[in-house]
Structure formats: structure tokens, C-alpha cells
Amino acid sequence: MHELRKDPIVGRWVIIAPERITRPVTVTDNEPVANPEDFDPFLEGHEDATPHEILAYRNPGSRPNGPGWRVRVVPNKFPALKVEGELVRRGDGMYDKITGIGAHEVIIECPHYETNLSRLSVEHIREVLWVYRDRLVDLRRDPRLVHGLIFKNKGALAGASLDHSHSQLIVSPIVPITIQEELEGSEAFYRYRGRSIFSDMIQQELATDTRVVLDTPNFVVLCPFASRFPFEICILPKQHASHFENISRQAIEDLGQVLKTVLRKLEFALDDPPYNFVIHTAPFDRQELPHFVWHMEIFPRLTRVAGFEWGSGFYINPVPPENAAKFLRDTPVD
């Protein structure tokens, strides 16, 4: 019984996905990811070790679920949400719940064994980004689903259970609370000032220039003013766009290079740290929004999260973003 449940006080939705484990509890703290010598189900030639592919960018003449692909998308073997079934919203006394309908996919980023997305060619990284786009475009046609979250867990300490480079997509019938809060916050700003808070931010950041890591024709990369974590990074498009899946060819060309450069800087500066990234994009059921801009957030896992952050939303960051940005700017990538 997969289920989405809403916290009645703060309105946060949680996925209850009991089938993801068989034991009642798993303590997975220092568990290493699979060794390179271990069987790698994401390797070219091991296609039968995964569920049937949903999408693959393939070389001419190759066949589905066989070798010859460059980027490949398969259903998650232990999905948090499932496509099959009816979307039922119902109450349980004072509580609200929804059946666990949605999609949970794995994007295998390359056919050979490689742990770091940043080590793929720029052209290959662009293909991964195109795959992100294609999956969102496909899934937004399902009227039951309203939001798509693309994210990556790199390294065991960032939550990866396999180290062959991959990312994931969770498409859900609700808008995750962080996206909801960003939508509300940016809309309030827009109502009050008549302009996008993201443009103001880009303008101020480029003017002060202390938190900017990279500035390209289409993107600004910065360490946010109120960074929760050391070396937190935000990639912001300069041209207004609320939905990632509407990204232009030109922007993807640029983003491929930007992502490679930023990840290499992180890896060189911080000795190949575990990290997460996530793409924040507007809900499927909203038209282009004047107040919201899609963006990418990257969190290296450097400090142990003291845990009281969960209980308070109160983060203590020992590295000022100005220092982090300078360190990253000064880190050569070649």
C-alpha cells in the first residue's frame, strides 16, 4: 500500500512506501556502494538486469533492451510511487491521503562504468539533460500527475545505492512542499513589486559579484546568500522560464558545459565529495509563470547534518557562501 499522506499542521506530503524494504528497519549509514568488481546492473550488456526500458538514446541499428545505447531510462525497481492504479484522494478523519500513484524512474547516464557525471563529455551530458526534458514532456500528459522532480544522489553518503552514474525522476500527484513554498514566496514578491524575484537576485548577484561562481550567456551559477550547507550551489537561467521541460536547445547546449564545469570545480575543490542535485521546476498544470524560474540546486555532503535541522528548519552553515564561491571560482578545472 503506497500512500501519500499530508501532515495536517504544516501541509507537507510524505510518501509511505513500505515495499521499498523487506525488513522492518534498515540501518544503512556507512554501507558502501557496490564495488566496481561487483555486478553492475547499469552496464551495457546487462540490460536484462533492469526492468524494460522506458526510453533510450540508441545508436543506429541497436534494439530496445539490448546494447548500443548512450543514455537509458528504466523504472526504479523499488519505486516510491507507481504508475498503475487509480488516483484516489480521501480523508481519514482529520487526515488527508492519496493513493501512491506516480512515476519513479532511473536515468542511467552512460553505458560504461563511470561514477562521475562530470567525467562524461559535454555532448554526453547534454544528452542526459535532453532525456530529463523528454521524460517530463512525456509524463506531464498524464492528467493524474502534477509535478516532476529530477534529482541525483552521488555517493553512498548522499543516498546512492549504486555508484554507476545515474539520476532519478519522481513524478507525483502533488506539488512537493519546497516547490510550493518557492511558488508562494515568489508569487508574493511578484504581486508586491510586479517583477520576478529571480531577476532581482540575478541582477544583485552579478552586481556585487561576491557569490557568483560562473557567468555564461544563459546561466548564472552562485552560492546562495542564505546557503544552508557549505558549498551549496544554485544554477539559475538568465532568461525567464518557469518550466525546465520547455528549455531551448541553446540553453541545453550551455547547461551541459555549465554543469560539467561546476561539478568538476566541486570535485577538484572538495576531493570528490558525495553530493545531491535537484531541479526545481513549476507544476505541469500551471502555464508559464511570470514569478517563478526553474533552477538547479547542488548540495555537496560535507558536514554531518546535525539532525536538529529536521526538527527546526534552522540550519547552521560554517562556510560563508562568499568564501565558498571564491574557492570555487579559483579552482581550475583543467
Add this chain to the structure above:
Amino acid sequence: MHELRKDPIVGRWVIIAPERITRPVTVTDNEPVANPEDFDPFLEGHEDATPHEILAYRNPGSRPNGPGWRVRVVPNKFPALKVEGELVRRGDGMYDKITGIGAHEVIIECPHYETNLSRLSVEHIREVLWVYRDRLVDLRRDPRLVHGLIFKNKGALAGASLDHSHSQLIVSPIVPITIQEELEGSEAFYRYRGRSIFSDMIQQELATDTRVVLDTPNFVVLCPFASRFPFEICILPKQHASHFENISRQAIEDLGQVLKTVLRKLEFALDDPPYNFVIHTAPFDRQELPHFVWHMEIFPRLTRVAGFEWGSGFYINPVPPENAAKFLRDTPVD
């Protein structure tokens, strides 16, 4: 330069506390906490290894900063916020910041080497709770400060850097966002229905009885309906009270036993897991609130947080709270 900074989009405050580390980055993932053989600065007789005490419950005839105490409070050696200085709120273009004024204290829970609060006597645990209360009552008189957050990190993986049992208190000039969201959510419910959402919750939970772990004269202990983490636990007072520091003697008597029992259940059921707890209480500058009830949240650290939760606020919990509650109910503590 300690500083509080506000995220301009979602309104979350972050503490930038660069003096907490000397190196630009610390990777602290698998770092063990101090061994029992290591020097323990929290031990009776080692009082000169900590800053001067702020408060101590002492045996008759003993002297401040010497042996003879049972519970002892000292300033954190690496404080996130500091008492000294002027509270200055100012803008920085579109951004808001406040000087890092506040208090960050350590509550040393016992004079002998003990890692688990649960192994102290009920009487001793009550004294720890009285100390929590006393520190809040003292600090709320400072007009610069509006909120006090009591929390505990147990075990290295929960963020503890010393394993001698202790908790912490951060008192700040702003209300942490999680508390703010609970205040707003519960106030909206109160405006709409004219009653406290906490009473409704207690009523429904006791009636359905599937998520209740413990039911005592003064408290209900439950695994919340929309638990983010496996075996997440909430201790709720039955009698309406928005401020922990106004707790009655009778309630503290009961809470000491409740906390001991719940922690022992957790430890027996889950093999002494790392955990965090945090007390959510109303801001100092608000009178008794009809819509909010102080409570205690406990989070064992069982699953690796996949990290995308940070980016999305979207939690995946593999253990239904009904299963967790049953497991805890069935775990004997003697």
C-alpha cells in the same frame, strides 16, 4: 562575523557561523565520537575543561565549577550564536540579515560517563527537564531573543561530537521556520474551526489507537500519521499548553517517566540507534496561544536521508507509522 540570513524566496533563516571551524571544509561523515578512553570534558572533576557554568544543580556544599553537580549547563565552546553584541537588523539590497546574537548552551546531563539519557534514573531525567525549563525562563527575559530551541544529538551519526550524554539549547532573535509553519498551520485551523488541531489529533489518535505508543495521564506518545522518518515519535501533552517553560510540576514528573520509557523502547527495538530530539515551543514574545501545543519530536537515524529530501521537502518513509507504533508498543522495557 556570525550572522543570521534570510532566504528571500521562502523566508527561511540560516545561521552563518564561520568560527565553528578553522579549516574551510570539514568532511565529518564517518568520524567516530570520542572513545570512552579519550578525555571527557563533561566528566565530574573536569570542570575546567569547559567554559564557566551558567547553571548547575549541585549537591549541598559544592562550589560552582567544581565537582558535586548532577546537571550542569555551560556555553557551547563553538557557539552558533553569541550573547555579546548588539542586535542589528539590516538589509543588503534585496536581502535581510541580523547580527548573530543569541545563546548556544550545552546541558551536561550527568556527572559520570554515560552515553544514554535513558539509562539515568527517572528522578535524574526530571532534573534535566527542570534545567531545560529554567534556562528558557532565564533567557526569555532578554528582549532581543524570541525563541528557544532545545535539542539533543545522540550518536555521531546524529551529529554528536561527544558521546557523554548532553543536550543543547539555541536561543535566537528569530522564530525557526518549522516552528513558524506550525504556528501558522495551527492558527489557520483554529480560525476555521474554533478549536486546537492538537486536541483533534489527540482525540482521533486515541480513538483509532493504531499509532499510539504510550498513553499516560498527561501525555500521548505517537508515531505521526505523516511521519517523514521510520520510527519518528511525537510526545504531546494532553492538557493545552503552548510554552514548554510553563510546564507544571506534575507534567514534568510524568514526562520524566515517559521520556525514559520511550527512549528505552527505541533503544531496545532498534539496537541503540543514533537519534535526535527537539522540543517545539511557542515564541517568548507570544502569550499563551489557544491554537498551539508544545511537543517533543524524536527522530531515530535509521535510513540514510537520500538528500533529495533537502531539495524537495519530499520524504519517502519505508516504515508505516502504524507498524512502527505496534513494534514500539510490543517492545518491553524491563
